[in-house]
Amino acid sequence: MATIAVHQFAQCITCHAWSPDHSMIAFCPNNNEVHIHKLVEDKWERIHVLQKHDQIVSGIDWSIRSNRIVTVSHDRNSYVWNKEGPDWMPTLVILRLNRAALCVQWSPRENKFAVGSGAKTVCICYYEQENNWWVSKLIRKRHDSSVTSVAWHPNNILLATTSTDGKCRVFSTFIKGVDTRDSGTSSAGDTKFGEQIVQLDLSFCWAFGVKWSPSGNALAYVGHNSMIYFVDEVGPAPSAQTVAFRDLPLRDVAIILIYIDIYITHVRLQVLFVSERMVIGVGFDCNPMVFAADERGLWCFLRFLGERKRSPSGAKYGSQFSEAFGKLYGQSKHGISNDVGEASRSRGGIHENCINCIVPVKKEGESTNTRFSTSGLDGKVVTWDLENQEDLSEYL
Amino acid sequence: ANTLRLYLTCIRNTLEAAMCLQNFPCQEVERHNKPEIELKTGPELLLNPVLICRNEAEKCLIETSINSLRISLKVKQTDELENILTKKFLRFLSMRAEAFQVLRRKPVQGYDISFLITNYHCEEMQKQKLIDFIVQFMEDIDKEISELKLSVNTRGRLVATEFLKQFI
Secondary structure: OOOOEEEEEHHHHHOOEEEOOEEEEEEEOOOOOEEEEEOOOOOOEEEEEOOOOOOEEEEEOOOOOOOOOEEEEEOOOOEEEEEEEEEEEEEEEEOOOOOOOOEEEEOOOOEEEEEEEEOEEEEEEEEOOOOOEEEEEOOOOOOOOEEEEEEEOOOOOEEEEEOOOOOOOEEEEEOOOOOOOOOHHHHHOOOOOOOOOOOOOOOOOOEEEEOOOOOOOOOOOOOOOOEEEEEOOOOOOHHHHHEEOOOOOEEEEOOOOOOOOOOEEEEEOOOOOOOEEEEEEEEOOOOOOOOOOOOOOOEEEEEEEEOOOHHHHHHHHHHHHHHHHHHHHOOOOOOOOOOOOOOOOOOOOOOOOOOEEEEOOOOOOOOOOOOEEEEEOEEEEEEEEEOOHHHHHHHH | HHHHHHHHHHHHHHHHHHOOOOOOOOOOOOOOOOOOHHOOHHHHHHHOOOOOOOOOOOEEEEEEEOOOOEEEEEOOOOOOHHHHHHHHHHHHHOOOHHHHHHHHHOOOOOOEEEEEEHHHHOOOOOOOHHHHHHHHHHHHHHHHHHOOOOOOHHHHHHHHHHHHHHOO
């Protein structure tokens, strides 16, 4: 069993985020509030309700180092919440959006965050100390339709976006005064704000759920046409692989990564060894799908993570019916299809409805990370662990 | 009966693929959330409509968008009497569309009855049950219309017999 924990928090969950120590979870129960629950002695208790938005909260992200929550909503607003004492206090964010905000993510250094919107723009927000608010710079051009998902490159400058026009684009979000020009990342530092680095036109249907690999060399995103796209060497000449699968489309992906510490005599060297070879996709099938790359770098669909329930009663019922029909009408049994009186087959085991959101669960101080959590329209949050899956361990 | 099974299986499979809906706020009007298949605000948000025909008289049109789905059915009507009965019966159902939630009050032009399923229906109800409902509805419609036709003919015969008895 790959699931560690299953909990039903609400009737429907739009999105969720974990606190840095994973004792608290913030989620939106499909309305304009954000509920924060804390794990107290094996039971989840609701400790805070953040009520500032007027419409459904479409994105939540909890920064790891600075312990701030950013929320965006369909009412064109966004707030950054800071914990002051026992309460969470909102800070104003000047988003300058005239349509709904759809997704949000903190940058790796947590000095910026990106918001994708229905106004076909992306807002990059940074903090202005003088007025105690967050101001935004907009990437206005280039998108032909709503921006559904954003993902930051580890260098804190490049941002990948997916949109309902089917394209995935990478932009530079260098802001003077906020970002420093690193001599190591000279290629990224030369570009100005809002410049499009690359545009990937692989899908002819809506694109969702983009994520960078931990090293930033590769990208993965999904299209509504039941395809997942893996792009290597993102830059002037990207090489792409598409994997088509026969099940229902995905909504979001997560890249599994591992950190290993190496100690050399007296000098402690910390080397980041990243597993770039496994991707988990979640979507309308209510079951996480595992995609892995072999040694040559070719991606393929491995398997579903959860168990799939098969309804045995349906098949029995069908065969009785077909026998009866055969006797009445003198037709051959094979001629009657088996789905006479068929009840629809139930999909997936754990989640009962579409999975919306997948978030890696990384504990501070742990050397390996094989856990992630999924939340869906059935209101459940399920934590999965790949530790015990023997067939997947070679990719980790 | 064989073609009915195939027809319904085809519709069921198409609906399983088409009913992948998600909440999507309107791109044209701020703070609004509209079913894109009805208002067609953006061509990139609509998918290709699929027409499944059993024969010339019976067909099913499935149109999908990012947050909503419209299913329009044309029911078999072999003679004038069935025509009138179908129209009256489906109009009766359509007028009570609130009770059905997924029914559309007016059928799409050229069809007898239409369903409008939005992402909110998929959040409240299970997708598989919705598909079961639609397919069951299609099966029951045919049975209902035949029963109605039988009862009309039977009543007509009884009334005529009673009336003509006075002339014997």
